[in-house]
Amino acid sequence: MAAALKRSTLRLGMIPADGIGKEVLPAAQRVLEALGSAIPRVEFVPLLAGWEEFNKNGKALPEATIETLKIECDAAMFGSVSSPSHKVPGYSSPIVALRKHLDLYANIRPVKSVQGVDGKPVDMVIVRENTECLYIKKEEIHDNADGSKVAYATRQITSYASSRIGRMAYELALRRQAEREAGASSSVHHSQPKVTIVHKSNVLSVTDGLFRETVRAVSQEDKYKSVKTEEQLVDSMVYRMFREPEIFDVSVAPNLYGDIISDGAAALVGSLGVVPSVNAGDNFVMGEPVHGSAPDIEGKGIANPIASIRSAALLLSHLGYTDAAAKIDTAVDNVLREGKYRTPDLHGKSTTEEVTNAILKAL
Numbered sequence: 425m426a427a428a429l430k431r432s433t434l435r436l437g438m439i440p441a442d443g444i445g446k447e448v449l450p451a452a453q454r455v456l457e458a459l460g461s462a463i464p465r466v467e468f469v470p471l472l473a474g475w476e477e478f479n480k481n482g483k484a485l486p487e488a489t490i491e492t493l494k495i496e497c498d499a500a501m502f503g504s505v506s507s508p509s510h511k512v513p514g515y516s517s518p519i520v521a522l523r524k525h526l527d528l529y530a531n532i533r534p535v536k537s538v539q540g541v542d543g544k545p546v547d548m549v550i551v552r553e554n555t556e557c558l559y560i561k562k563e564e565i566h567d568n569a570d571g572s573k574v575a576y577a578t579r580q581i582t583s584y585a586s587s588r589i590g591r592m593a594y595e596l597a598l599r600r601q602a603e604r605e606a607g608a609s610s611s612v613h614h615s616q617p618k619v620t621i622v623h624k625s626n627v628l629s630v631t632d633g634l635f636r637e638t639v640r641a642v643s644q645e646d647k648y649k650s651v652k653t654e655e656q657l658v659d660s661m662v663y664r665m666f667r668e669p670e671i672f673d674v675s676v677a678p679n680l681y682g683d684i685i686s687d688g689a690a691a692l693v694g695s696l697g698v699v700p701s702v703n704a705g706d707n708f709v710m711g712e713p714v715h716g717s718a719p720d721i722e723g724k725g726i727a728n729p730i731a732s733i734r735s736a737a738l739l740l741s742h743l744g745y746t747d748a749a750a751k752i753d754t755a756v757d758n759v760l761r762e763g764k765y766r767t768p769d770l771h772g773k774s775t776t777e778e779v780t781n782a783i784l785k786a787l
């Protein structure tokens with residue numbers, strides 16, 4: 425997290441991309457606009473990317489978007505993309521590509537229940553490595569002599585990426601502990617900061633073995649002495665997360681496992697529609713709801729805007745505007761607690777706009 429920089433204007437690249445990304449990103453923008461003098465003036469810079477853009481202009485991630493983000497923007501917000509499930513020549517996921525282009529190596533995904541709202545108490549953060557693992561997308565397919573096919577994918581784990589994501593996880597564990605000591609509210613009592621290393625090195629002893637050993641080496645650094653380290657195989661991680669989510673504080677995982685367990689964790693707090701994230705690097709940060717483009721509800725006006733709005737708060741907090749971020753989070757929590765305005769994913773009847781309006785009123 426950076427200390428709040430003294431900026432007169434914050435230039436924020438806005439990439440709604442596809443599907444409900446186009447419905448929930450404007451909600452986040454309205455909330456940022458409503459903050460007034462709590463943050464610098466925000467200049468929103470609309471940028472193109474996505475499946476629809478690919479079909480129009482042949483590029484899922486236009487050069488202009490990358491260049492504008494790198495040269496003109498202080499930070500960005502991404503909506504969601506509708507990547508197809510079959511191979512399309514020339515298409516590659518723009519969000520996966522953006523994370524690499526901007527070296528946004530950490531995907532930080534807090535999953536937190538709201539006190540007074542139904543469900544199990546949860547207050548955990550998944551720290552997902554964001555640049556390698558199977559997401560380097562080195563895949564190949566060959567024909568066998570008998571006419572059948574064989575496909576391979578290369579999984580890359582480096583000590584460099586594992587070390588920096590490990591450090592991010594331990595720093596976050598210390599920061600969360602400091603926030604708890606300063607009185608931050610939580611529905612879970614964590615007596616000690618803890619990092620859980622998620623892996624499958626009982627089977628993948630070389631790749632996950634390197635991830636595990638490298639993060640363990642980070643845990644030995646003097647400054648992390650107060651942080652407890654545990655390990656969990658990714659399959660039993662899912663099991664324990666559903667049975668006793670309250671035991672998890674910060675969990676650090678290679679890319680694909682982190683992607684999967686965070687969608688699972690979202691079910692613990694009611695919906696993918698409420699779980700935010702930031703893609704963070706050393707020089708840039710991009711907020712992004714954890715969910716995808718939700719084609720099943722696209723265009724109906726009922727997408728939950730909370731994940732997107734909380735991602736804007738997380739982005740502000742990352743930039744050092746912690747009071748403004750806390751304001752947004754409190755407004756969201758109050759609306760959830762009151763229960764009058766909820767979208768159908770949370771068993772309500774409200775629209776995206778009604779929930780956004782309620783949050784704006786609560787601000």
Ligand SMILES: NC(=O)C1=CN([C@@H]2O[C@H](COP(=O)(O)OP(=O)(O)OC[C@H]3O[C@@H](n4cnc5c(N)ncnc54)[C@H](O)[C@@H]3O)[C@@H](O)[C@H]2O)C=CC1
Binds near residue numbers: 448697717720729
């Ligand atoms: N970062 C990104 O842009 C991501 C993009 N995707 C893409 O999204 C598309 C759909 O993928 P799915 O696997 O269906 O995942 P999804 O996250 O889009 O949807 C899963 C389920 O959660 C619901 N949901 C998600 N967000 C919601 C919200 N804000 N409010 C209410 N309900 C919500 C959907 O209606 C659906 O039932 C695919 O093309 C996939 O490639 C998937 C995940 C991340």
Ligand SMILES: O=C(O)CCCC(=O)C(=O)O
Binds near residue numbers: 505507517519683
């Ligand atoms: O759909 C895509 O293009 C990428 C989806 C990857 C993903 O699920 C995530 O990073 O959260």
